[in-house]
């Protein structure tokens with residue numbers, strides 16, 4: 202897999218941007234900072250797997266709220282249920298769980314990055330192959346999906362979905378290798394991009410992480426049975442014990458008797474590049490990544506931010522939820538009171554899935570309300586984990602001023618996001634990223650704040666104990682730097698932007 206490191210990433214990204222602008226509108230990517238998908242699987246469970254997979258998925262709900270699915274295997278047959286919407290209440294209904302028989306199962310909770318949020322794109326994907334049934338669940342995004350898809354369609358292959366993840370299944374199906382593990386290995390030799398991938402066959406449960414480890418995947422045990430998940434928080438909910446992170450480029454083959462065999466699909470990378478955004482925003486604060494508490498790391502980002510960008514204020518307040526840990530760290534470091542200037546409604550989702558700017562703004566208002574009793578007459582330092590389009594920050598500044606805030610200072614616990622993501626985060630195109638089109642002073646004015654500052658790139662590496670960033674950074678931080686850790690074949694080729702790569706495609710209802 203080639204890397205964009207070395208070439209001038211900014212030039213490469215700017216070229217892609219210009220090419221896309223010239224090639225006309227692409228399928229709309231309506232959201233702000235999207236979550237990612239979550240995957241969960243177990244084999245050799247001491248009872249029906251489905252209810253535990255459902256609980257694991259529920260713990261991973263913050264990674265994807267559009268759809269969820271479970272596929273199980275009872276030793277003879279596979280069973281599947283896929284549904285648009287949240288894991289609960291659908292997957293806690295007795296009649297749904299009862300028909301998902303068997304002691305092995307995988308599940309997926311989706312936030313779409315390639316392919317619309319419709320029914321046919323809901324995972325796990327399943328196919329009856331010559332070697333038996335195969336189900337798969339993918340977190341991440343492939344960067345050569347369009348190119349590969351066009352090639353396969355020209356060869357006469359049929360795609361049932363418009364998702365990049367179906368490519369795994371197609372490639373596994375067309376391999377002639379007798380073993381599922383070799384078929385997966387062959388498929389992984391062809392795809393490029395980011396994946397935490399689960400494959401359930403009649404023989405085993407396979408887990409694989411992409412060559413540089415962009416997306417996470419962890420291994421645990423439940424009464425001796427192997428469990429795989431995107432994040433450790435899923436283990437906590439079902440009472441499983443964390444065993445270890447799957448290594449970048451590693452495949453684990455888990456069997457019903459509890460054995461876990463490790464195979465290297467790609468050589469151990471000299472410099473793994475896990476996505477820095479897992480730590481900043483995606484992961485649940487009670488998860489551990491690479492042995493480190495996400496919550497503690499976020500507090501450290503806040504502390505460092507306070508050292509870099511202090512400001513006189515009466516109190517420090519988070520933008521809930523993902524700004525909370527950084528705000529606690531900031532307040533402690535600045536020796537200022539920490540308080541809740543904003544109250545979050547419990548019935549609003551994590552992010553803004555509405556397709557228009559007007560709806561997104563309504564979304565912020567629905568989710569967050571000013572706490573007048575705390576903010577009236579105060580100078581407030583607001584802490585958020587990230588700023589993408591600026592929708593949240595604009596709306597909140599106005600809300601707080603209306604509630605009587607005397608000054609509103611914004612501090613963001615990561616550097617400005619100036620480059621799009623192609624690995625499953627799905628940040629918007631550059632022209633929609635506020636920091637890509639405004640200077641910091643222009644952003645401050647657009648938000649209406651009294652001051653605005655971001656954590657520096659060196660600061661984030663130092664705070665995470667991985668500094669200095671240098672030539673071999675410990676993370677992929679392409680959103681800040683344009684330094685993409687893989688080739689971006691689809692972007693570079695200008696491949697057809699329509700989701701199917703064909704002249705027309707089936708547009709399904711999304712609810």
Ligand SMILES: O=P(O)(O)OC[C@H]1O[C@H](OP(=O)(O)OP(=O)(O)O)[C@H](O)[C@@H]1O
Pocket residue numbers: 233234482520521522523524550551552553585586587588589590591592593594
């Ligand atoms: O600048 P913007 O375009 O508004 O996007 C940035 C906001 O989006 C995210 O919050 P989100 O609501 O997705 O999740 P959260 O509730 O976990 O903070 C992030 O935490 C920022 O608050």
Ligand SMILES: NC(=O)CC[C@H](N)C(=O)O
Pocket residue numbers: 236237238239311312313314315316322339340341342343364365366625626
């Ligand atoms: N965010 C993700 O991990 C999405 C997985 C896959 N690319 C999809 O769009 O369904």
Ligand SMILES: [Mg+2]
Pocket residue numbers: 520521522523524585593
């Ligand atoms: Mg937020």
